[in-house]
Amino acid sequence: MVAKLWLPKMVKSMAVTVAEIVFDALYLIFPAYCANAAPVIFGGGRPINGGRKFRDGRPIFGPRKTFRGFSAGLIIGTLVGFLQSHILLGFMLSLGALTGDLVESFIKRRLGRPPGASFPVADQLDFVLGALLFSMPISQPSLPVALTIVIITPPIHLLTNFLAYLLGLKKEPW
Numbered sequence: 001m002v003a004k005l006w007l008p009k010m011v012k013s014m015a016v017t018v019a020e021i022v023f024d025a026l027y028l029i030f031p032a033y034c035a036n037a038a039p040v041i042f043g044g045g046r047p048i049n050g051g052r053k054f055r056d057g058r059p060i061f062g063p064r065k066t067f068r069g070f071s072a073g074l075i076i077g078t079l080v081g082f083l084q085s086h087i088l089l090g091f092m093l094s095l096g097a098l099t100g101d102l103v104e105s106f107i108k109r110r111l112g113r114p115p116g117a118s119f120p121v122a123d124q125l126d127f128v129l130g131a132l133l134f135s136m137p138i139s140q141p142s143l144p145v146a147l148t149i150v151i152i153t154p155p156i157h158l159l160t161n162f163l164a165y166l167l168g169l170k171k172e173p174w
Contacts, residue, residue, distance in 0.1 A: 025148035027084070028093075028141055032131035035077030035094035036101065037160065040169050042076075043069025048102070054109070061105045062115035073098045089138045093131040100130020118174045124154035 045068040049060035074094050081090010104126035108119055128149055132141070141149070158174065165173040 021144050021148050022152065025141075025145045025152065028139075028145060029128065029131065029149045029153070031077040031080040031084070031090040032093040032097035032127060033156075034080045035073040035097045035131075036127040037164075038073040038076040039066070039069025039098075040164055042072035045069075054106075056110065058109045058112065060109065061102055062109060064115045065102060065105055070098050070102075086139075089135060092134045092138050096131040096134025097127035098130070099134065100126040100128070103130065116172045118172070121154070123174060124157040125150065128153045 043064070043066050045066045047059075047061065047063050048065045048067055048070060049062075051063075052060055054060050074091070077094025077097065078087060078091040081087050081093065084090065104119065104122050105115075107122070108115075108117065113119060132146060132149065135141075161170060162173045164170040
């Protein structure tokens with residue numbers, strides 16, 4: 001009889017804990033999500049690399065990484081951080097997300113992959129890993145929160161990219 005009363009409380013408690021961790025993870029990483037999405041909407045214009053090539057003869061980043069997109073991402077993500085009452089954390093998460101995306105773009109060019117080509121896992125986690133790394137001097141997430149971010153981001157990223165593709169905001173669905 002005691003086990004029947006105790007078990008539902010334990011399961012309920014675990015469900016609440018999991019929900020809290022997921023909420024904390026989404027709340028923490030939201031400025032980075034917004035910074036990563038902003039260039040899709042507000043990007044374009046002059047490429048960050050100015051059309052220059054690396055010593056291997058390939059573009060440094062590619063034509064889709066622009067000053068306007070980077071600036072828009074940094075502003076939007078920082079604004080989200082401001083609205084969360086953590087402007088510096090929002091700025092660092094955004095800067096990290098955008099830098100992580102640039103690093104992944106640089107690696108893709110070194111591997112000979114064209115702009116827009118799918119690069120599974122890296123496409124979904126580059127900005128999150130950059131965001132978490134850059135945010136460390138300001139705030140270190142707990143291990144469960146960090147792992148939750150890494151686990152939930154790929155499906156969220158794939159879904160939002162597919163929606164952006166359907167809306168005509170992206171050329172590829174990934």
